């Protein structure tokens with residue numbers, strides 16, 4: 001059995017009930033991604049629109065076995081291509097972006113699942129919404145008919161223990177659930193990567209996004 005298959009099986013085996021693995025596939029080859037699917041992965045996360053479209057196309061029928069989550073920063077001019085190919089956008093960070101997604105989904109007569117990306121450590125250079133701005137944004141997003149808010153995502157800081165920031169995000173997640181907003185289904189808390197997924201699971205994450213722990217270091 002190859003390393004990729006072993007790593008995926010190990011991760012799947014430690015996931016608590018209700019938690020799911022998102023494979024962070026940026027910079028990986030078709031055979032590598034295919035192997036994760038064969039090993040049982042059901043969600044692929046992509047950061048770059050072009051790379052994602054190429055991967056989906058190259059996988060052909062196999063691409064339909066999995067859900068496609070967009071986990072990179074989404075520019076407004078790429079919304080159309082992401083909406084037509086992805087099942088969830090984990091990186092919603094503004095009302096303007098939500099409105100753009102809503103308009104495109106209206107045209108395609110489909111509903112897009114989204115998570116709000118939280119800048120949980122309030123880092124100035126980081127993408128995402130400040131924790132205090134999450135609930136106000138969620139209220140506005142809940143008014144959009146073709147966008148369905150399903151939870152929160154956070155990256156956490158790289159050079160510190162992310163645990164306090166995972167806790168913070170979970171607190172906001174609970175508050176968001178408590179609002180009971182119409183047209184939402186607040187159920188996903190996407191936190192944790194290769195070096196932090198165990199901590200994230202301890203803090204209630206039910207989507208973990210893992211790349212290098214599965215594939216090894218990136219080629220590019």
Ligand SMILES: *Cc1c(COP(=O)(O)O)cnc(C)c1O
Nearest residue numbers: 024071193194209210211212213
């Ligand atoms: C790359 C990436 C990951 C996975 O990172 P690893 O450290 O390789 O596991 C998770 N989330 C996002 C948004 C990423 O860009």
